Amino acid sequence: MKDLDWSNLSFGYMPTDYNVRCYYRNGKWGEIEVCSDEYIKLHMASTCLHYGQEAFEGLKAYRGKDGKVRVFRMDENAARLQSTCRGILMPEVPTELFEEMVKKVVRLNQEFIPTYESGATLYVRPLLIGTSAQVGVHPSTEYLFTIFVTPVGPYFKGGFSTNPYVIIRDYDRSAPLGTGIYKVGGNYAASLKANALAHEKGYACEFYLDAKEKKYMDECGAANFFGIKNNTYVTPKSTSILPSITNKSLMQLAEDLGMKVERRQIPEDELETFEEAGACGTAAVISPISYIDDLDTGKRYDFGAEPGKISKKLYDTLRAIQYGDEEDKHGWVSIVID
Numbered sequence: 001m002k003d004l005d006w007s008n009l010s011f012g013y014m015p016t017d018y019n020v021r022c023y024y025r026n027g028k029w030g031e032i033e034v035c036s037d038e039y040i041k042l043h044m045a046s047t048c049l050h051y052g053q054e055a056f057e058g059l060k061a062y063r064g065k066d067g068k069v070r071v072f073r074m075d076e077n078a079a080r081l082q083s084t085c086r087g088i089l090m091p092e093v094p095t096e097l098f099e100e101m102v103k104k105v106v107r108l109n110q111e112f113i114p115t116y117e118s119g120a121t122l123y124v125r126p127l128l129i130g131t132s133a134q135v136g137v138h139p140s141t142e143y144l145f146t147i148f149v150t151p152v153g154p155y156f157k158g159g160f161s162t163n164p165y166v167i168i169r170d171y172d173r174s175a176p177l178g179t180g181i182y183k184v185g186g187n188y189a190a191s192l193k194a195n196a197l198a199h200e201k202g203y204a205c206e207f208y209l210d211a212k213e214k215k216y217m218d219e220c221g222a223a224n225f226f227g228i229k230n231n232t233y234v235t236p237k238s239t240s241i242l243p244s245i246t247n248k249s250l251m252q253l254a255e256d257l258g259m260k261v262e263r264r265q266i267p268e269d270e271l272e273t274f275e276e277a278g279a280c281g282t283a284a285v286i287s288p289i290s291y292i293d294d295l296d297t298g299k300r301y302d303f304g305a306e307p308g309k310i311s312k313k314l315y316d317t318l319r320a321i322q323y324g325d326e327e328d329k330h331g332w333v334s335i336v337i338d
């Protein structure tokens, strides 16, 4: 294993030894190639560069106490990528190909998988891009699907803790019938200004309201939202948010804990009634929210400076499954290195 200060790694890019690539040409996917070059030779007229024919995914590999390396629900990442492909007219990457490439790239870079104790993980980043030259707005005929990995530090360096969030009304990340439900780069470009503004004002992240009515909670930065009250897990139903795999898993775990789960529109006002609130995604699992400010109305919705009990329980349970410390009742985990 590499001699790195795993616990102090940031969520940044660090080169590893290999990436894997697969090309789509003449209507079919080719063989998986192993590559040690970090660069891609690309035609300057590629559709990914001009027309945003680009999609990505994000998942992690976890080294367990038992030394085994697990990945979490990669079939769900494959399915979400396929949905994105249908959304922006790219050929779907078959689940078997996706899974084989994830396993291969993790195994090839096993020296970069952080230790169990560090709380750090190996982040896996699949990327699909349109590579044929076009000047008219048309889908590409050729594609590159590549996966690289990079070790990332633990999200909570000082332990599970809360952060303040802010509702920003001056920007929309995506439209109700737009690409918010797909994991395409354009959505993230659209979020950069609001995210910078939130950071400038001292918040962890920006919240978006639904773009049409500016009334309902959508999501925050690169995470879904949930609130907890009366033993119920409530999370937004919206056509402009990314279907989070962490959120889907938390809904199941909440149900397993005997809680009610509601997926529905959440009017901003309802925030007042939540006992706990959190942002959820692969990066943090759960990032508990201390308060949410609405800058335009001057309202503050307070959830407390300490993480709530249920959030903590859900966080601990999901992490324990990911690291192999708890029984994987739902079959979410694949052992990649035994």
Ligand SMILES: Cc1ncc(COP(=O)(O)O)c(C=O)c1O
Binding pocket: 058, 219, 221, 222, 223, 224, 241, 242, 243, 244, 245, 246, 247, 280, 281, 282, 283
């Ligand atoms: C916009 C957005 N929402 C939510 C999520 C959380 O999704 P997941 O739990 O699959 O990581 C992500 C991260 O992938 C995201 O980029």
